[in-house]
Amino acid sequence: MxxxxxxxxxxxxxxxxxxxxxxxxxxxxxxxxxxxxxxxxxxxxxxxxxxxxxxxxxxxxxxxxxxxxxxxxxxxxxxxxxQDNEGPLSGELSMYCSVTATYSFTYELFALFRKQYPAVELNLNTGDPAFSINHVQTGKEDLAVAVKPATLPQGLAYLPLGKSQLVVIAPVMDCPLTDILNRYQNSSALWANLPFIMPEHGVLKERVDAFCTVQKLTPKVYAHVSGHEAMVALASLGFGVACVPQIVLDQSPFQQQVQYLDTRGMLEDIEIGLVCKQKRLQDPVVNALWQCATELF
CATH class of the missing domain: 1.10.10.10 (Winged helix-like DNA-binding domain superfamily/Winged helix DNA-binding domain)
Known part of the structure; x- marks a missing residue:
């Protein structure tokens, strides 16, 4: 093997x-x-x-x-x-993040790291950010860009990179969903009549569940989706409304095909950071990238 x-x-x-x-x-x-x-x-x-x-x-x-x-x-x-301490830093490093994070955080970080440590092989794997912390905990990846959970698991180091507002989006094109929006505009019954595109896992799912609890709402779920980018695409096509980070929408090719629903004061911002196992910071290669992130963010 x-x-x-x-x-x-x-x-x-x-x-x-x-x-x-x-x-x-x-x-x-x-x-x-x-x-x-x-x-x-x-x-x-x-x-x-x-x-x-x-x-x-x-x-x-x-x-x-x-x-x-x-x-x-x-x-x-x-x-x-x-690692040869007398020579240039070399080795291999793996990081996991969402597609959005590659534009918002990882590119600038990797550019700086690549300039300072050109002999290190960088491996970037993208996917659902809900898996980020688990990938680090299980040793599948050295580091990950993750949404900070309510409680950070023991043994993990965390470096904040930024924050993002959560927004609820709906399509702008004429479809049955926009008919519902027009029919129940400014009505307390709006949320109960909307189909939802729900995240499968992670902090975003927890935030949506909390939102529904406060609204005393049992949502009509159209689909459970893995990955924030896919949720924007489905919302733009009128399959349902979706709660996504603003940072995802800013990078989406579908941002002109959706509209915002009014959720002022209803959703807490999310914090995004770099995570790795605390003991992995003893690795010179991992520590070097961590220090680069400290310089940038």
Missing amino acids: DHKQLGYFLTLAETLHFARASELCHVSAPTLSRQIKQLEQELGTELFIRDNRSVILTSHGKAFVEYAQATLAKWRQFKSQC
């Missing part, structure tokens, strides 16, 4: 969804399936139970998660120990 296969395995173990895992790993679903099958053949046991509807970890698969996480963490630690 190789380290790339272990990474594929951990992603599938987290998502339990071949299409989603292949997207996160930037490979096709057949390639991912083939790599997992090769891994199972080498181990001599099934790691997943698959059918047309679901993917489930076997008991051996659950045990192998710990092995894969520990192996990848030790591999990165060993590589950092091999």
Whole structure:
């Protein structure tokens, strides 16, 4: 087995969804399936139970998660120990963030880091920001750009990068949803009649759930969606209203196809920051990027 296969395995173990895992790993679903099958053949046991509807970890698969996480963490630690203190800083660094974060935070950070440490290999993986902290905790990534939760898990270092307002958006085009908006304009019954595009996980879901609780609302859910950018796209097409960070909307190609709903005083801003395991800051490569982020933000 190789380290790339272990990474594929951990992603599938987290998502339990071949299409989603292949997207996160930037490979096709057949390639991912083939790599997992090769891994199972080498181990001599099934790691997943698959059918047309679901993917489930076997008991051996659950045990192998710990092995894969520990192996990848030790591999990165060993590589950092091999660093030549007299030569230029070198090694490998992985970061996870949303597509929006690559424009808003990561590009400027990587540009500075690349200029100062050109010998370090940078790996950037994008996906749903709800997975950011978990990727760091499990050792899948060295660092991540994440929305700060109400309680930061123990053992994690956190560096604030910025804040973003939360907004609720709806389509501007004529459709059944805009008919509802016009019919219930300025009415307390508006929210109860709107279909919602809901986030699947993370802080944003917690904020939307809290909003619904305060409004004494059981939302009509059109779909649960992974990824803020996809929520903007679905809202612009009239499938439902969506609560998204303003920073996502600012970078979206669909920002002219949506309108804001009035939620003044109803939604708390989110804070976005850089996270990594506290003990990983002892790694010269990780610490170097952390210091670059400190300089910028």
